[in-house]
Amino acid sequence: MAVAVRSFAKVNLGLLIGAPGARDDGFHELRTLYHTIALHDVVKVSVSGGGRTGIEIECRQRGVPLDESNTCWKVVDRALKALKMRARVVVSIEKSLPVQGGLGAASSNAVAALFGLEKAVKKELSAEERLAIAAEVGSDLPLFLVGGLVLGMGRGEQVYPLAEISPLYLVIATPSAGVSTPHAFAAWDRLFQGSAGLTEAAQSSKLNMFSQHVYGWLSRTQFSPAASGVPAKSKNRAEHLLLDLVRTGIENDFERVVFPQFPELRDVKRALERQGARCASLSGSGSTVFGVFDGPKQAEKAAKALEKQGIRAQATTTLGREEYWKKMWK
Numbered sequence: 001m002a003v004a005v006r007s008f009a010k011v012n013l014g015l016l017i018g019a020p021g022a023r024d025d026g027f028h029e030l031r032t033l034y035h036t037i038a039l040h041d042v043v044k045v046s047v048s049g050g051g052r053t054g055i056e057i058e059c060r061q062r063g064v065p066l067d068e069s070n071t072c073w074k075v076v077d078r079a080l081k082a083l084k085m086r087a088r089v090v091v092s093i094e095k096s097l098p099v100q101g102g103l104g105a106a107s108s109n110a111v112a113a114l115f116g117l118e119k120a121v122k123k124e125l126s127a128e129e130r131l132a133i134a135a136e137v138g139s140d141l142p143l144f145l146v147g148g149l150v151l152g153m154g155r156g157e158q159v160y161p162l163a164e165i166s167p168l169y170l171v172i173a174t175p176s177a178g179v180s181t182p183h184a185f186a187a188w189d190r191l192f193q194g195s196a197g198l199t200e201a202a203q204s205s206k207l208n209m210f211s212q213h214v215y216g217w218l219s220r221t222q223f224s225p226a227a228s229g230v231p232a233k234s235k236n237r238a239e240h241l242l243l244d245l246v247r248t249g250i251e252n253d254f255e256r257v258v259f260p261q262f263p264e265l266r267d268v269k270r271a272l273e274r275q276g277a278r279c280a281s282l283s284g285s286g287s288t289v290f291g292v293f294d295g296p297k298q299a300e301k302a303a304k305a306l307e308k309q310g311i312r313a314q315a316t317t318t319l320g321r322e323e324y325w326k327k328m329w330k
């Protein structure tokens, strides 16, 4: 019998990229806030013993690899080894989320396959083993081991759960452009050689400012002397972060390299703002652009208006941690 898992997407509520060469492994240092959202794929995992072994990936969507390069394949392979098991595992992916869309779909699919496998074989890996496997397969996987609002550091794989904020009403616009993340990082590196005025020192201080901002926010709401003794109202906590995000705008460094290459994505951001988005931003390296709206009706209306302009768009909400775990199982 197949175990079915809802594989939710994420958006990046801000993303800062470090200067090239700052890390020995060739990756870039990142600072980001991830939030899981209510849009999802469905991943089904079935396991059979009886001598046959191997991993098979099934997916009808063009652009999804069915071989060892699929993130689900990589995770299942590592998980079977960690569980010291040999079996035949079929992972079937029902896609609704865009491929290469900046919504973390492939990463989320892989984590869903991991949870599905554990449930199917009635064995559990330790949290540390799960994190090690997820981080090895890709920088965007570990956030899906947490869900809700997540602080991402390192190359994005160091993840810390943050206190829940009230739901954000979103419009997710998914233009058809496919942005390659490695290419976007390479273009980012070139900004440091050109006349764009980016310097290692300035970028490193921006990353530090981000950390200070998150610390300030946590401190105001969770562990400052002012917060102690008086139980902070969770709604107030939420509003703090929301107001900060909206006031400062949601900055994603990838916009500096992706928008010049795909000007239509900048137009989508403008279209969202014209429809009343409090702020709008590229998610990850794109091509998804999302807008934050005041309420569900405003988001629905804006999504319809974008669709009329020929831009694929859907209204949805952020998905808190508790709901993420509750709704994962179909």
Ligand code: C5P
Pocket: 026, 027, 028, 029, 030, 137, 138, 139, 140, 154, 155, 156, 181, 182, 185
């Ligand atoms: O870890 P992930 O598979 O998502 O990374 C894909 C590619 O993106 C890496 O091979 C690397 O070139 C680039 N990358 C990076 N810095 C990061 C994350 C990814 O340079 N923090």
